[in-house]
Amino acid sequence: MITVNGKQVEHVENETVAELLKRMKYTFPLVVVKINDKLIPRKDYSETMIPDDSKISVIHMISGG
Amino acid sequence: MVNKEKIREKLKNSSVGIAGLGGLGSNAAVSLARAGIGHLVLVDFDNIEHSNLDRQYYFLDQVGKPKTSAIRENLERINPSVDVMVFNKKLEKGSMSDPFKDVDVIIEALDNAEVKTGFIEEILLGLPGKPVVGASGVAGYGNSDRINTKRMGNLYMVYDEHARSSDEDVLMAPRVTLIANWQANIALEILLGENK
Numbered sequence: 137m138i139t140v141n142g143k144q145v146e147h148v149e150n151e152t153v154a155e156l157l158k159r160m161k162y163t164f165p166l167v168v169v170k171i172n173d174k175l176i177p178r179k180d181y182s183e184t185m186i187p188d189d190s191k192i193s194v195i196h197m198i199s200g201g
Numbered sequence: 202m203v204n205k206e207k208i209r210e211k212l213k214n215s216s217v218g219i220a221g222l223g224g225l226g227s228n229a230a231v232s233l234a235r236a237g238i239g240h241l242v243l244v245d246f247d248n249i250e251h252s253n254l255d256r257q258y259y260f261l262d263q264v265g266k267p268k269t270s271a272i273r274e275n276l277e278r279i280n281p282s283v284d285v286m287v288f289n290k291k292l293e294k295g296s297m298s299d300p301f302k303d304v305d306v307i308i309e310a311l312d313n314a315e316v317k318t319g320f321i322e323e324i325l326l327g328l329p330g331k332p333v334v335g336a337s338g339v340a341g342y343g344n345s346d347r348i349n350t351k352r353m354g355n356l357y358m359v360y361d362e363h364a365r366s367s368d369e370d371v372l373m374a375p376r377v378t379l380i381a382n383w384q385a386n387i388a389l390e391i392l393l394g395e396n397k
Contacts, residue, residue, distance in 0.1 A: 166314045168321055173354035175325040178318070193353045195360065197321075200339035200367035201225045201312035201377075 226310030338364030
């Protein structure tokens with residue numbers, strides 16, 4: 137199991153960050169992703185695997201300031 | 202009882218960097234100056250437009266001026282003891298963290314989602330350990346109770362995930378200043394820590 141934004145979610149073997157975002161239906165164009173408090177650069181989303189038992193935070197960046 | 206003298210002293214010796222001097226940045230800077238922060242490092246490249254006055258801490262007679270020089274004037278009129286360093290320039294990919302190397306806390310006060318994301322990424326990767334206070338979901342009015350702080354290690358996000366983007370919704374003083382002050386308040390919390 138992994139935790140995504142506080143929710144318990146099934147761990148999928150060899151799943152990348154990009155695939156997880158898709159599975160979670162996080163379709164926002166811009167997000168900040170941290171795995172176990174480590175920032176994952178956007179360019180690495182298709183290569184970075186999600187380890188089992190990890191805690192993932194996804195923040196959706198919305199324009200305005 | 203808090204030790205007020207200790208708090209004053211701690212803040213006087215603290216520095217906050219603010220990226221962007223629009224609705225979030227100008228209001229956060231003013232609140233931190235009022236609170237007695239010792240040093241501010243402020244970065245923006247824009248000039249003040251009439252349309253900014255609905256939420257940004259500038260005045261009618263400052264329209265057309267660079268935000269960096271106008272905010273310096275305004276801060277001077279509120280608390281001249283703050284040491285204000287300004288950079289009138291656009292934050293460019295690859296060197297976004299440069300002005301903020303020596304500050305204690307960074308406030309992300311940019312407007313465009315793409316730039317916000319790039320900035321946070323550069324700071325977290327380029328200045329590991331540096332606390333960053335960002336904001337996402339500023340536009341609109343009402344729904345104050347949807348706003349919350351999401352902490353992920355050194356990254357603190359003032360966040361309303363249900364807000365619309367500023368392309369689809371209004372930006373107005375009450376909500377923007379609320380979030381700007383929320384960010385400033387987190388900065389104080391980080392700076393003062395256990396010295397509360």
